[in-house]
Amino acid sequence: MKNDNITIKDIAKALNLSYSTVSRALKGSYKISEGTQQLVKEYAATHNYRPNLMAQSLKNQKSRCIGVVLCSIPNSFFAEVISGIESIAYNKDYLLIITQNLESYEREVKNLDNLTWRSVDGLLVSLSTETEDISHFQRLHDQGLPMVFFDRVTDAIPTHQVITDNIGGAFDATKHLIERGYKRIATITSSPFLSITRERLEGYKKALTEHNMPVNDDHIQYCPHGGMVIEEIDSALNNLLQLNEPPDAILTASDRITIGSFSLIQRKGLLIPDEIAVAGFSNFNAPELFNPPLTTVRQNAFEMGKQATELLIQLVESKRPVTSFEKKVLPTELIVRKST
């Protein structure tokens, strides 16, 4: 494409000034006379001058790019997060490079490698289910690359985090199930490596314990890939249903697991909620349209994307090294419907 944008040189020539003067005038440097600034800025505006970002990047060693690391773009939760990220990044003239790893550690590493090659200024990261070793992030963090973790975070790297109140969300849902009278409440959750798994499990156990109900290890089933493969969910379900005393309610701990379990239970011909109740974390669009309408714990995905991005840009643009970090915790919303 023919680039018909004007450059600093064009302005300099037209106004009989030097490149440097024009450059400084555009930045509003205090060492430039009012008159010249006016002149330059007006000329730039009327001729629709836009600094060449590639040149700026090369010179400043800043790309104004943010790398996004997550498992799956079409996942409704993450798609909403991305939308939130986009809303902030675009306003602040940052560009997004979005990578998806499909819950593969290997792809996560490869994607990260690509992102650093693109010399992103910072990273927004939500770990893959397979990721136990985080040294690939550690290394970049040690080199000073700003990063913010969201949703699936790690405490091993000291930086900002934006998460959901997973403990509270799981607690509320479990408590709701208990109060509805369910006696054997199981949970199908994601990979044990993930922070969200640990926290949601904690909320689940806390609710049981507070209501003097036993925590039965058989009632806790893991999906190593967060339900990315449906067979995982199926075998988790079968494990539960084959118990001597199968559960009468299930708390599903992520979007994919919720939809997958719901669907599989139907296919097995079990009645929800009469034979088994289902409540789960889900940012699915229209859980009220399900049969039966689904009780969900909803996260504010859009807000999570926004806050994580704001924190990251703060880090990226901070003049001095940041040493105190925030852990933002967003509230969940339990919406009770007919499935419980």
Added chain:
Amino acid sequence: MKNDNITIKDIAKALNLSYSTVSRALKGSYKISEGTQQLVKEYAATHNYRPNLMAQSLKNQKSRCIGVVLCSIPNSFFAEVISGIESIAYNKDYLLIITQNLESYEREVKNLDNLTWRSVDGLLVSLSTETEDISHFQRLHDQGLPMVFFDRVTDAIPTHQVITDNIGGAFDATKHLIERGYKRIATITSSPFLSITRERLEGYKKALTEHNMPVNDDHIQYCPHGGMVIEEIDSALNNLLQLNEPPDAILTASDRITIGSFSLIQRKGLLIPDEIAVAGFSNFNAPELFNPPLTTVRQNAFEMGKQATELLIQLVESKRPVTSFEKKVLPTELIVRKST
């Protein structure tokens, strides 16, 4: 972040060669001796040399960026498309800049402006519902910026297109409704500006006509913003239900409209399909879980993203101007469920 990558100069110094020789050797230029090439490539490999993309971009006036223009990232159809785009772009080392306009013409123009500022090498475009005037694209196309339209396309700009067989999809669904015995089949569709609206309407009318059923203009309702605002869908529905002879079946012509209509009909207390049947275009995740399970026309969104991206990269990398363009038409899949 401290950039510890080695540069061409480092290699040149280490091997006692000139910059230019190293540069050419790395590109496998034929004017460089085998020996030197080997030497340089090995050194580069072992020292993990990665060309600085910002420098390359500046020099070549190529950014290896693809701009994506669409209405909404979390929309399940577009999220899948993006996933398809990503799968190709990432393999070919192109970077994605994704913009969403929320069906606003103004935001589409502004986003486009930003994309060109970022000097993208090409565009993947799906028009907003508000967009009637496409001169902002026309201008860039005239300047030689490669672009490929997908889903919501325009014939006014001669370039590749990747679309769904909208006529066929709407025809199949309508035919199905007719064969099920419905007599008054209405449709709620998107903005009349959109190609998908025109084509789906054509399929709808064709099916009616072929079965000797009248095309009733009252039975065709438009949503100027594609159902981005739920009130649009509600008033479309009300218009239909207030008719002297209200329809006994509805074909909904887009994802948002399908879910919106389904939900509103339920809220109005009408029984699906007994009082009114619903079939619609939808790439929603789990229409089989709905109550009742939803009859859908499914598009291959992932494939659409892939093909559009392949065509675009072809255009971008083509040495000589491309003058003959493809219009790829992907098949739809009608999945009949209980809602019809």
Added chain:
DNA sequence: TTGAAAGCGATACCAT
């Protein structure tokens, strides 16, 4: 086959 040097556009240091 290889080297020297100009240049992509913007920035910042060193002069004046």
Added chain:
DNA sequence: ATGGTATCGCTTTCAA
């Protein structure tokens, strides 16, 4: 307050 110039890393033309 302004101008000259080197520089970021890479590509490419022109010379040798």
